[in-house]
Amino acid sequence: MQPLFDRILLLKRVPFFALLRTDQLRHIVPMLEPAGWASGERVFEKGDPSDRMYILLSGRVGIVLHDDPESTEYVAQLGHGDCFGEMGLLDDLPRSATVHVLETVEALSLSRVRLHGMLQAYPELGIGMLAALSGRLREANDARIKSRHLADNPK
Amino acid sequence: MLKRQLASWLLIRNGEERVVLYLSLLYLALGAGMAVGRSSSDALLFKRLGVEFLPQMFFLTSFLLVGFSAVYAEFSDRLHPSRMFKYIVALTGIFLVVVWGAMQNGGSKIAFAAYFLGYGVVSEILLVHSNLYASGFLDLSQSKRISPLINAASRLGGVVGGVTLGLLSSRFPTEYMALVWALTLVEAFFLIAAYHRGEQRIRAKTKPLKKHGRPLVHIREGLEFARRSSLLQIAGLGLFVMIVLISMQDYLVSTILTRHFQNERDLAAFFGWFSAFTNFAVLLLQILTTNRLLRRFGLKLVSLIFPWSTAASFALLGLSASFLPAVIGRFNYTGMMPAFRNPSANLFYSALPGYMQGRARALSIGLILPLGLAVSGLLLMWVPKESVGESLAVFGLLLSFVYIYLKIVKNRIYAASLACLIQQQVYTGIGEELEEIGRLDERVVGELKQLLQQTEDGDNYVAYAEILLHGAPQDAGKILLETLPGKSAQVQDRLLPRIAELAPPGWQDYMRCCLDSVDTHLRATALTELAKRGDVDALRAIHGWLVHTNPRIRAVAAQACFAAQDPVLHEVAERTLRTMLSAEKPGAIIAALSVMPGLKLFSLDDAVRALLQHPDAGVRAAAIAATGAIGAVGERLILLARALRDEDVVVQRAAEKNAVTLMPITESEYAAALDTYFSFFHMQSLLTNYLAQSELAQRKTILLAIAHRHLQRAWDKKSVALHALSLAQQASARQADEAGFLRLVLNEEVLRHIDIALDILALLDEAQMARAISAALASRDRRLRAQALESLRHIENKALVEWLLPLIEAAQDGARWEHTVPDMPRDMNEMIAWCKRQGGQWLRQCAALMEEETSRATPV
Incomplete structure (x- = not known):
């Protein structure tokens, strides 16, 4: 199938873009820039400036919240179709996590400037973003509750 | 089984x-x-x-x-x-x-x-x-x-x-x-x-007995x-x-x-x-x-x-x-x-x-x-x-x-x-309520004046001013002149023409003060309003502004020249604008184009037409906004359709905003345009919207006919979309993927046809209910959607409802679908051909790309 259609379907599966129609997504596809890293590299480190978000085409990455970039305490592992790095695009703060490449990654990236332009053009995107962020928040809450439960009941 | x-x-x-x-x-x-x-x-x-x-x-x-x-x-x-x-x-x-x-x-x-x-x-x-x-x-x-x-x-x-x-x-x-x-x-x-x-463990506490x-x-x-x-x-x-x-x-x-x-x-x-x-x-x-x-x-x-x-x-x-x-x-x-x-x-x-x-x-x-x-x-x-x-x-x-x-x-x-x-x-808009305000009494006018003085928010100020302008126009000019200075340039700019219309004592002095503002928009508006009324100071200032280094000021000076009743100034202004339109820098072109809507400068039509192909999106957007008076209806609609398809969304939005000046005039022109652009959803919504707002006698008949046509096409697309599933099972892996993609696009287009039909219902007699239904269907709430379906049954236009109901039930609720089309595709090639024939603009484009892919994949 045409790469354009593959990309559109990929975007359709990303919660950020799920509410857009395929004819709207086709305008977004050309704005995505290809990116790639080999296994063992880091996509970015905690504290780096946030300027773009990424959608994984292949490979796997691990997310580390620890201040030490060498740490391998992954709070989440992401794979095909997942996206990361979107928080910084919205709050304009430095990266809150380090992303390690676990398996060689092919990805698509979207810059902050383009995302802001798209938000104006397709307001539905904002709702998709809220849905995705709310999903992340839920996951974080669950993880926090679980870790607190483990701390209270070490056995 | x-x-x-x-x-x-x-x-x-x-x-x-x-x-x-x-x-x-x-x-x-x-x-x-x-x-x-x-x-x-x-x-x-x-x-x-x-x-x-x-x-x-x-x-x-x-x-x-x-x-x-x-x-x-x-x-x-x-x-x-x-x-x-x-x-x-x-x-x-x-x-x-x-x-x-x-x-x-x-x-x-x-x-x-x-x-x-x-x-x-x-x-x-x-x-x-x-x-x-x-x-x-x-x-x-x-x-x-x-x-x-x-x-x-x-x-x-x-x-x-x-x-x-x-x-x-x-x-x-x-x-x-x-x-x-x-x-x-x-x-x-x-x-x-x-x-x-199983639910006992998570049972909530019972409420206390009152x-x-x-x-x-x-x-x-x-x-x-x-x-x-x-x-x-x-x-x-x-x-x-x-x-x-x-x-x-x-x-x-x-x-x-x-x-x-x-x-x-x-x-x-x-x-x-x-x-x-x-x-x-x-x-x-x-x-x-x-x-x-x-x-x-x-x-x-x-x-x-x-x-x-x-x-x-x-x-x-x-x-x-x-x-x-x-x-x-x-x-x-x-x-x-x-x-x-x-x-x-x-x-x-x-x-x-x-x-x-x-x-x-x-x-x-x-x-x-x-x-x-x-x-x-x-x-x-x-x-x-x-x-x-x-x-x-x-x-x-x-x-x-x-x-x-x-x-x-x-x-x-x-x-x-x-x-x-x-x-x-669901929020469905409350419409214009200002008309219902009626005349305001003295006490309310006094309260409004106080609010205008106290508010620091620009939008609130404009909202109060609008109420005053509707409810007490005799007092509005004077009160605005007293309260407006000191507000943001943007707010002043918005209200300046309204004050000039009312012409309260001292308005010209206020406008002359605005000519010294650092805000170009405010200066331009003040200059235009003064020039319209032949103000000597303003006309004197125009000559200096026409050769100003800032293109925006040159453009507004040209616009102000046309407001004045002086043919010599008109000629100078036209020359200035022509020069600006052929400038290299997009900024100068955009400045000139931005003052052109409403000036009806037919002599500059060719220059504007050429700018519709300009590589800079900002120029294309400004050009489409300036094309109101160009050519015949057919040409204007072609330009509008092209701009709506522009790769840059800024141009699309500008075209949408400017559509009113490009619309057909007669019933036959509308009917022809709706037919020509049937598969172009964006154009359909604009055309139906403006037709409904027109005073044309046959507008209802034309709108109902086009709504029917959309629903018929939606029925066909729904049938073909379902059929795509069985075609995918018989096809190769690549074709199965393509069938899945076409099915997705077909279903999206079904919803767009439904939206147009509902919009038409809303534009006719059933505005409140159709808008509510539309909003409820767009929500992700099952109960709301079910209520919307029930409301739809009570809409007077039974002929449309009979077509709409099964479609919406099938699209939202997964109800069974038994309709079929006479030319139902038998394989993927026929499916692609069907989509090229019957699809909307995007579906046709998808089908064409797939056809190309197929011809490349087939060995000669």
């Missing part, structure tokens, strides 16, 4: 099987018990106490209902419906065992009356609570499919109960039937307990709401009339039947077999008719069936108060009522706000039902025994017509209430 076919036949969808099975078994047990209870309590009362005591029983039931419904309302809000259900069932079982003991060996007459009254109270409370309980599992669209099904299970229970009574009444004394009823309640208790077993008056508060709140809700008023009145009618019919029919049968056992056996027959007949009606009628015609028709059957049965009794009409009369209130009236009455509650549904039910059971029974009891006690025949039937017939009338009125109000309810839940 069999299971799937059965589910499809019974309209049960995936994931609903478990709940349907549970509710069906529960209703089966309850139905069996109620059949036994009703028949045996009737037989025992009529023969042991006497049918002439029936009016007194109605009267007493009314008081008991008030008390028990107060207790029910007290606990129904505090307890989970399942827990409440268990309590009701358990307490009824205990009551039945006690009453059975009291009825033993001839028993006291009070025991037979208690058994009859107990049935009267329990049947009402169980009916209300079981419906409330079931509605918690189902939304409106599910209710319409599934509630007739679970009610049918209750009927099946009635058959079982009736047969049991028919068989047992000849072998056992009739009072033993209370124990049979109690046994069915034990079964119901264990079913509820088993289904909700000290007193809670049920009365509910009824009072229900009454207060009824004062505001015409739906509740008419429904309450309808319910009252219905109770009086049913009581009259019951009394009349029971008297005839008691006379006909010599002893209690024969009467009980007859009631048992009759109950079995009635329930079986109603079972067939419910499975085969009610839900299909509800889906096909909605509540509007179904809610009228019972009133008409009541009128017909009274008519028969009026002709002859004998055995056969009595049997038909009993069938009316034991069969027709649960088959048609009860399911539709439950659905009516969905048109009330959620917080009021419980109160409305409390009002019905706690006030209207007892009041109806008390009035019926008194009325029938007053009727002489010898008149319990044809004359009572004639009175019933007349009252039936009142009931039918009330139902018709209720249907009309129901549709409006449903639309209102949706609007409360």
